[in-house]
Amino acid sequence: MANRLxxxxxxxxxxxxxxxxxxxxxxxxxxxxxxxLGALSRPAARERGMTVKELIGFLMVSRxxxxxxxxxxxxxxxxxxxxxxxxDGRLRHVRLTRHxxxxxxxxxxxxxxxxxxxxxxxxxxxxxxxxxxxxxxRDGLGALQGAEPDAPA
Amino acid sequence: MANRLxxxxxxxxxxxxxxxxxxxxxxxxxxxxxxxLGALSRPAARERGMTVKELIGFLMVSRxxxxxxxxxxxxxxxxxxxxxxxxDGRLRHVRLTRHxxxxxxxxxxxxxxxxxxxxxxxxxxxxxxxxxxxxxxRDGLGALQGAEPDAPA
DNA sequence: ATTAAAATGGCAAGGCATTGATGGATCAAT
DNA sequence: ATTGATCCATCAATGCCTTGCCATTTTAAT
Numbered sequence: 001m002a003n004r005l006x007x008x009x010x011x012x013x014x015x016x017x018x019x020x021x022x023x024x025x026x027x028x029x030x031x032x033x034x035x036x037l038g039a040l041s042r043p044a045a046r047e048r049g050m051t052v053k054e055l056i057g058f059l060m061v062s063r064x065x066x067x068x069x070x071x072x073x074x075x076x077x078x079x080x081x082x083x084x085x086x087x088d089g090r091l092r093h094v095r096l097t098r099h100x101x102x103x104x105x106x107x108x109x110x111x112x113x114x115x116x117x118x119x120x121x122x123x124x125x126x127x128x129x130x131x132x133x134x135x136x137x138r139d140g141l142g143a144l145q146g147a148e149p150d151a152p153a
Numbered sequence: 154m155a156n157r158l159x160x161x162x163x164x165x166x167x168x169x170x171x172x173x174x175x176x177x178x179x180x181x182x183x184x185x186x187x188x189x190l191g192a193l194s195r196p197a198a199r200e201r202g203m204t205v206k207e208l209i210g211f212l213m214v215s216r217x218x219x220x221x222x223x224x225x226x227x228x229x230x231x232x233x234x235x236x237x238x239x240x241d242g243r244l245r246h247v248r249l250t251r252h253x254x255x256x257x258x259x260x261x262x263x264x265x266x267x268x269x270x271x272x273x274x275x276x277x278x279x280x281x282x283x284x285x286x287x288x289x290x291r292d293g294l295g296a297l298q299g300a301e302p303d304a305p306a
Numbered sequence: 307a308t309t310a311a312a313a314t315g316g317c318a319a320g321g322c323a324t325t326g327a328t329g330g331a332t333c334a335a336t
Numbered sequence: 337a338t339t340g341a342t343c344c345a346t347c348a349a350t351g352c353c354t355t356g357c358c359a360t361t362t363t364a365a366t
Contacts (some may be wrong), residue, residue, distance in 0.1 A: 030351070030352080031352095032351085032352065032353095061352090061353070062353065062354060062355080064353085064354075064355085064356095065352065065353050065354070068352075068353090069352080072351080088362075089361070089362050089363080090362045091362095
């Protein structure tokens with residue numbers, strides 16, 4: 001059983017990246033970049049931005065990996081890294097640029113369309129159930145390596 | 154909501170690969186290789202092997218990607234590719250070698266241990282629910298790109 | 307003032323995953 | 337026998353993800 005469960009997780013994740021990236025390919029983006037932009041566009045992060053550490057906790061990826069993604073987003077002019085004046089000098093706050101915010105606004109249409117298509121056969125209740133189970137699975141897997149859950153999403 | 158659901162899928166999948174690969178790192182394997190070995194060790198595939206096409210349908214990955222994984226497994230002596238005598242000459246049957254079968258038998262201990270730890274907080278019923286929802290999500294995502302579900306797992 | 311720790315960046319290696327294009331071998335249909 | 341489709345492999349490019357190690361800046365503790 002566990003066998004098949006993890007195979008489904010593997011397949012579903014691969015398909016999510018494949019079809020998701022396809023859905024936003026018109027913007028030259030990928031699902032991972034979309035995740036970063038989505039994190040930065042949240043009201044809580046819109047003005048202040050997020051530190052690299054916060055983004056790592058939010059997305060749960062390695063620092064080296066995130067750095068590479070941020071490099072591409074910065075190169076594309078969607079994101080900027082700045083040392084916020086007055087704050088802890090070690091911190092770099094990652095923020096959406098104006099171009100990044102505008103691009104994100106455009107992407108939202110394709111993203112909503114993608115969500116609708118992907119979850120076409122799901123009721124709201126089923127979405128919640130799946131979310132909660134994945135949430136717990138994530139926590140269970142995270143516990144296997146001593147990761148702190150960090151910021152809720 | 155869909156937002157958070159897919160983020161959880163992203164996080165859970167990454168953690169699965171990270172912790173899973175760690176669990177079988179003693180054998181020099183990865184989660185993907187483990188998935189291939191698991192597919193080939195099933196009774197249905199034990200003697201006859203599986204064609205590349207069947208493996209592609211089972212795992213739902215691209216041919217180019219699977220070829221690379223098989224190359225590594227073949228180089229490690231765990232798997233062999235053979236043109237089955239008498240059959241369709243185009244087909245290559247991928248089979249576990251004796252060393253591959255023995256290694257898989259050893260890995261099973263670590264794998265069962267990993268499954269238990271990862272699903273520690275889950276009841277059998279919850280596992281089934283999660284499996285079914287992931288199964289449907291996979292199908293929904295697969296429909297977005299015209300993929301045939303192929304062999305059940 | 308020295309020392310330790312935290313936050314970030316850089317470099318490198320290995321593996322996974324996709325797409326695209328090309329080619330060869332085999333089978334089936336005409 | 338030619339044609340077309342299928343199955344497999346290869347080369348190439350790009351991006352994601354991890355691990356490990358080293359360097360820098362800044363903060364905090366002693």
